[in-house]
Each structure stands twice: as C-alpha cells, then as structure tokens.
Amino acid sequence: MRRRVIFRGKVLPYLLLAPQIAVTLVFFFWPAAQAVRQSLLREDPFGLRSEFVGLENFRAVLADPLYLNAVRNTAVFAAAVAGIALGAALFLAVQADKRIRGAGVYKTLLIWPYAVAPAVAAVLWLFLFHPSIGLIGRALNAAGMAWDYKLDGAQAMLLVIVAAAWKQVSYNFIFFLAGLQSIPASVLEAAAMDGARPAYRFWTVVFPLLSPTTFFLLVVNLTYAFFDTFGVIHALTGGGPGKATETLIYKVYVDGVQNLNFGGSAAQSVILMAIVIALTAVQFRSIERRVHY
Amino acid sequence: MATLELVGIRKSFGAAGVLHGIDLSVADGEMVVIVGASGCGKSTLLRIVAGLETPTAGRVLIDGRDVTPLEPAERDIAMVFQNYALYPHMSVFDNMAYGLRIRRVPRAEIRRRVEETAALLGISALLDRRPRQLSGGQRQRVAMGRAIVREPRLFLFDEPLSNLDAKLRVQMRAEIRRLQKRLGVTSLFVTHDQIEAMTLGDRLVVMHEGRAAQIATPMEVWARPADTFVAGFIGSPAMNFLAARLAEEGRAAALAAGPVLRFADGPRPGAEGRRLVVGIRPEHVEARAGPEALPLAVDLAEPLGSETVLHGHLPGGESLTARLPGGLAPQAGEVLPLLLPAEALHVFDAETGRRLDPLEGMARR
Numbered sequence: 275m276r277r278r279v280i281f282r283g284k285v286l287p288y289l290l291l292a293p294q295i296a297v298t299l300v301f302f303f304w305p306a307a308q309a310v311r312q313s314l315l316r317e318d319p320f321g322l323r324s325e326f327v328g329l330e331n332f333r334a335v336l337a338d339p340l341y342l343n344a345v346r347n348t349a350v351f352a353a354a355v356a357g358i359a360l361g362a363a364l365f366l367a368v369q370a371d372k373r374i375r376g377a378g379v380y381k382t383l384l385i386w387p388y389a390v391a392p393a394v395a396a397v398l399w400l401f402l403f404h405p406s407i408g409l410i411g412r413a414l415n416a417a418g419m420a421w422d423y424k425l426d427g428a429q430a431m432l433l434v435i436v437a438a439a440w441k442q443v444s445y446n447f448i449f450f451l452a453g454l455q456s457i458p459a460s461v462l463e464a465a466a467m468d469g470a471r472p473a474y475r476f477w478t479v480v481f482p483l484l485s486p487t488t489f490f491l492l493v494v495n496l497t498y499a500f501f502d503t504f505g506v507i508h509a510l511t512g513g514g515p516g517k518a519t520e521t522l523i524y525k526v527y528v529d530g531v532q533n534l535n536f537g538g539s540a541a542q543s544v545i546l547m548a549i550v551i552a553l554t555a556v557q558f559r560s561i562e563r564r565v566h567y
Numbered sequence: 568m569a570t571l572e573l574v575g576i577r578k579s580f581g582a583a584g585v586l587h588g589i590d591l592s593v594a595d596g597e598m599v600v601i602v603g604a605s606g607c608g609k610s611t612l613l614r615i616v617a618g619l620e621t622p623t624a625g626r627v628l629i630d631g632r633d634v635t636p637l638e639p640a641e642r643d644i645a646m647v648f649q650n651y652a653l654y655p656h657m658s659v660f661d662n663m664a665y666g667l668r669i670r671r672v673p674r675a676e677i678r679r680r681v682e683e684t685a686a687l688l689g690i691s692a693l694l695d696r697r698p699r700q701l702s703g704g705q706r707q708r709v710a711m712g713r714a715i716v717r718e719p720r721l722f723l724f725d726e727p728l729s730n731l732d733a734k735l736r737v738q739m740r741a742e743i744r745r746l747q748k749r750l751g752v753t754s755l756f757v758t759h760d761q762i763e764a765m766t767l768g769d770r771l772v773v774m775h776e777g778r779a780a781q782i783a784t785p786m787e788v789w790a791r792p793a794d795t796f797v798a799g800f801i802g803s804p805a806m807n808f809l810a811a812r813l814a815e816e817g818r819a820a821a822l823a824a825g826p827v828l829r830f831a832d833g834p835r836p837g838a839e840g841r842r843l844v845v846g847i848r849p850e851h852v853e854a855r856a857g858p859e860a861l862p863l864a865v866d867l868a869e870p871l872g873s874e875t876v877l878h879g880h881l882p883g884g885e886s887l888t889a890r891l892p893g894g895l896a897p898q899a900g901e902v903l904p905l906l907l908p909a910e911a912l913h914v915f916d917a918e919t920g921r922r923l924d925p926l927e928g929m930a931r932r
C-alpha cells in the first residue's frame with residue numbers, strides 16, 4: 275500500500291522538487307554531458323582549439339597498454355577489497371551477534387572507521403606501514419623483511435587494498451549484523467536439534483539466508499572499490515610505484531589533471547560511467563527482488 | 568523408544584526464578600501434556616529438555632542416562648516449534664532431509680523415508696515447494712514431518728497448533744494423537760489450551776508459576792484437582808469457589824452464604840471453624856429447591872440449545888456459574904434456587920489452596 279498525497283495543479287510539485295532537480299542537473303547531468311562531449315573531441319593542451327574526432331579517443335584508450343594495466347590493477351584491487359571487506363565484516367558480525375559481554379562497545383568501535391575520511395584513513399595506514407617512520411613498517415624491516423611499498427609494487431598493492439578494505443568493513447558489518455539479527459532464532463535452534471554443529475549450521479542455514487544481504491553488499495563494495503578509493507590511493511602510493519597501484523579512477527586523474535589529455539581522460543570517465551550505471555542497475559534489480567530464497 | 572526423567576529442574580534468568588524444582592518421569596511411548604497459564608515456564612521447561620537452555624539446577628535423564636551437559640545435537644530429540652521454524656531457503660524435501668543428511672543416511676534411504684513420511688502426513692505433493700508457498704496448516708505438517716522422519720527418541724511440541732484456525736486445530740489435534748500412538752514415540756506437548764491438554768495427554772502436568780501443581784491423568788485432574796489453581800484451570804466454565812468454614816467436627820462445611828453442606832465422603836481434618844474453600848463445577852449444580860438451596864440472582868443467561876449457562880450472584884455477593892439442561896430458560900433478574908450435591912463438592916484449605924481429602928482412607932473418588 276502506498277499512501278498518496280494529492281496536490282492540485284502541476285506547479286507546486288515541480289516547485290517542491292526544484293532544488294533537488296537543480297542540484298542533480300548542475301552537479302551530475304551537466305558534468306556528465308560535458309564528459310561525453312569532451313570524449314568525442316580532441317583538444318590541444320592549452321584548450322585553445324578542439325576538433326571532433328568521433329570514437330577516436332575510445333579507440334586510443336582501449337589500445338593503450340597502460341590502460342589495460344589499469345584494468346588489471348582495478349580487477350585485482352576491487353576483487354580483493356570486496357573479498358576482504360566482506361569476509362572480515364561477516365566474521366566480526368557473527369562474533370558480535372553472539373551474546374557476549376561488552377558487545378555494545380565492540381559494535382561501536384567497529385562502526386568508527388566508517389566516519390574517517392579516506393585521506394585520513396590513508397594517513398593512519400601510512401603511519402603504520404611507512405618503511406622508516408611507520409610502526410609496523412619498521413618492525414617488518416627489523417625482522418629482516420624488505421618492506422618498502424614505495425619500491426615494491428606488490429607490497430604497494432597489498433597496502434592500498436588493506437587500507438581501502440578496512441574503511442569499508444564498518445559499513446558491511448552493520449548490514450551483516452542486521453541481516454543476522456533478522457534470522458529467527460528458532461530456525462537456528464531447529465537446525466541445532468536436527469543435529470547440525472555450529473559450523474555446519476552457519477554454512478547451510480545462516481549463510482544462505484544472508485545471501486540477499488551479501489549480494490547487495492558485493493555490489494556496493496565493488497562500486498566503492500571502483501570509484502571511492504581515489505583518496506586512499508592518492509595519499510598512500512599516488513598510483514606507484516611504476517603504476518603498480520594505478521586503477522581506472524586514478525588513471526582518469528593522472529591523464530586528465532596531470533597529463534592534460536582531456537579527450538582520453540573524458541573517454542575513460544565515460545567508460546567508468548557506463549560501469550557505474552550497470553552496477554547500479556544490478557543493485558536496483560536485486561533490491562526489487564529482495565528475496566532470493 | 569525412550570523414557571524421560573526430570574529431576575529437580577530449576578531455572579532462573581538472572582534474579583528472576585522461572586522454574587522452582589520440577590520432577591517428572593515419562594514412560595516409554597507416553598504422551599505427557601504440559602499445560603498452564605501464559606508465562607508459567609512451560610516453554611522454558613521444554614527448552615531445557617531439548618538442551619536449548621541449561622537448567623540452573625537439576626538433571627535431565629533420557630533412558631536413564633544423564634544428558635544435562637549434552638548439546639541439543641547430541642540428544643536425538645525432535646521439536647516442533649510454535650512458528651514451525653522451517654528453513655525458508657530449502658524445499659519441503661530438503662527441510663525434512665536436513666537432519667538425515669547430517670546423520671549421513673544413504674541417499675536412497677533418505678528419499679524413501681522422506682517420501683514415506685510425506686505420504687503419512689498427506690504432503691507428498693508439496694515436496695518441491697518452499698515454506699513460503701505453503702499455508703499455515705501445510706507448514707505445520709511439514710514441521711511435523713521434519714520431526715517424524717528422523718525417528719528421534721523424543722518428540723517435543725511447543726504449542727504447535729496455536730497458529731491454526733479452530734477447525735484445523737481440531738483436525739490436527741486428532742492427527743497428532745493418532746500419529747503419536749502409531750509411532751509410539753515418547754512425547755512432551757506444551758499447550759495453554761485445556762481441551763488440547765485433556766484430549767491429547769496420557770497424563771497432564773498442570774504448571775503454575777514454575778511449579779508442577781499436579782501431575783496425573785486428565786480424568787484424575789478433572790475429578791480430583793490437587794489445588795484451587797488446578798481446579799479453576801481445568802474445566803470450562805471454570806469451577807465455582809465458595810468461602811466456608813469446617814463445621815460439625817469436620818463432617819460438614821458451613822458456607823459463608825448460609826447453608827451447611829455435609830460431606831458425602833467423610834470428615835476432613837482440622838479444627839472447627841478452619842477456613843475452607845468449597846468448589847463445585849457448574850455442570851454439577853442442580854436447579855432444585857430444598858432446605859440447603861442457595862438463591863441465585865441471575866445476572867446473565869446464555870442459552871446454548873442443549874444447555875443453558877447461568878451467571879449470577881449469591882446474597883453475600885459471591886458469584887456462581889451453573890450449567891443447566893436446556894429446557895430451563897430463566898431470565899436475567901430472576902432468583903433461582905440451586906442445590907449443590909454433596910458428592911460433587913471439592914474441599915480445599917483456604918490458606919494453602921491445597922485439596923483436603925477425607926480422613927479415613929479414600930472413601931470414594
């Protein structure tokens with residue numbers, strides 16, 4: 275049932291919607307349209323002349339080995355961030371769902387990281403893992419491991435993955451906890467009486483019943499890893515060393531802002547926009563068909 | 568298949584005591600119904616047997632073996648929950664097969680047993696459906712099926728019929744009784760519905776505020792209630808209670824309302840003037856005049872065809888209900904003389920509420 279308020283006339287509803295529409299137009303549709311237009315033009319670095327080149331920018335981008343490198347980085351990065359953030363959050367939520375002492379404090383502490391800005395989060399990780407001033411970084415080196423994420427691409431990737439995942443754990447945790455608490459206790463009790471041990475119960479009852487939540491979070495986490503991790507990468511590694519942590523979103527910045535290749539950067543933005551639209555569509559459909567079992 | 572014994576079961580949640588020492592032994596194949604008002608601890612007791620709660624004190628023995636420290640999974644007990652607690656993401660077949668798969672029963676046998684049980688319950692056509700595609704009654708059957716198919720040592724039922732409509736409830740009640748007899752599984756059945764309790768149980772445990780007020784067969788509970796709580800709880804409409812004092816050296820009760828009623832079955836112990844509560848069931852009250860008749864001022868008459876239920880009050884203000892044959896149709900406002908036959912009286916101590924039986928032997932039941 276939907277409750278409806280009926281307005282007479284057509285002016286008032288549009289008037290009430292106007293601020294929202296204006297914000298959306300100015301901050302979303304207009305830049306998006308600009309990006310699409312830009313992606314079809316070639317501009318000289320001083321912005322004096324531009325010419326229409328059709329899909330030439332896209333062709334150039336897709337043929338660029340550096341772009342393919344960014345695609346590969348992004349795939350690894352997004353899969354790892356989503357996997358770690360979901361796995362850790364699920365584990366923590368299962369622990370928090372048990373009746374333990376101090377559960378309130380534990381839950382509050384777990385939610386904090388979400389309130390930390392990406393760049394600040396990155397600085398925190400920097401202070402931990404910096405090879406010469408970081409607490410853990412120095413310990414690693416002292417222990418004989420050659421830890422320097424500024425030289426080792428794999429280490430750099432590992433660091434941005436962990437930092438980005440850490441920030442997302444809180445969000446996932448809240449959803450998983452809510453999901454766990456909506457599973458009727460009697461269903462789990464029935465499974466216990468049927469002879470299922472806790473681990474078996476988790477995999478055959480709890481996890482399947484959480485699957486709508488998990489799927490929703492998977493999409494959210496992928497979206498996050500694709501688009502919201504610029505700050506973390508920028509502050510920690512700046513895409514380096516040697517483009518080892520340059521993801522798609524970071525390359526848009528590098529090409530557009532640093533290299534002033536507006537056409538190429540715009541073409542990459544349009545590709546990213548297509549990805550985000552696809553992910554959002556998937557997410558909306560999953561919300562509509564909330565029940566998967 | 569198994570005997571069950573509860574020894575001194577106590578349970579408190581924090582400071583709140585819920586069960587205060589329950590002793591019960593259930594014979595092999597027996598169906599014991601636990602009945603009592605809401606919040607008296609029935610579910611808690613059942614969950615302790617199941618292993619879902621740990622008793623604060625006391626032991627649970629199955630077949631003479633102490634299972635108190637065991638997990639629910641290790642007890643081989645099946646339970647039918649009030650809300651059925653089916654696995655929502657599994658088909659009916661998988662719901663029923665779940666426990667068998669855990670026990671590593673061979674595939675072919677699982678199929679055979681599930682299909683047999685489904686046929687027994689008339690749900691063979693539903694095996695591929697998900698629980699949310701079933702009606703309440705069908706879910707109830709699946710929940711029963713899931714319990715039966717495992718062939719457990721013990722069945723526990725926690726108000727399994729309370730979510731069904733009246734007609735289905737009567738039907739399922741008969742069906743549960745039939746199945747339980749046929750399978751011969753020792754069962755505990757919790758309900759707050761006294762008709763369910765009377766018709767289903769080989770014996771009843773009437774619970775009151777965490778204690779077993781009486782453990783006996785349904786007829787015994789009805790005919791010789793152990794205290795005023797049981798007397799008032801079992802039987803509908805509820806038993807009437809009248810204040811009285813012991814008179815004639817224990818041979819009679821002098822009602823506060825006037826008449827002195829001589830006991831048919833022998834004298835009760837106690838000093839002259841001991842405060843009593845005299846109980847009589849509405850259906851035992853007779854509409855006749857006589858020297859010991861009580862004048863009932865009728866407040867409400869409910870003609871039900873074959874009988875009429877009268878609610879009224881006595882001159883002292885005590886209320887009284889009578890179930891009379893349908894031919895009589897007194898109107899509200901009328902005053903009717905009523906007799907309380909001596910052989911139908913129940914005598915209780917006013918302080919403790921306990922039943923007072925005659926001194927010399929048990930003259931009659």
Ligand SMILES: Nc1ncnc2c1ncn2[C@@H]1O[C@H](COP(=O)(O)OP(=O)(O)OP(=O)(O)O)[C@@H](O)[C@H]1O
Nearest residue numbers: 580583585603604605606607608609610611612759
């Ligand atoms: N987990 C718990 N924590 C605290 N108190 C509880 C808990 N479970 C039950 N109780 C209390 O124990 C008492 C008995 O509860 P129980 O569920 O056994 O009642 P019941 O006889 O089954 O009632 P009903 O007929 O309403 O189901 C209630 O007062 C209830 O509030």
Ligand SMILES: [Mg+2]
Nearest residue numbers: 609610611725
């Ligand atoms: Mg209950």
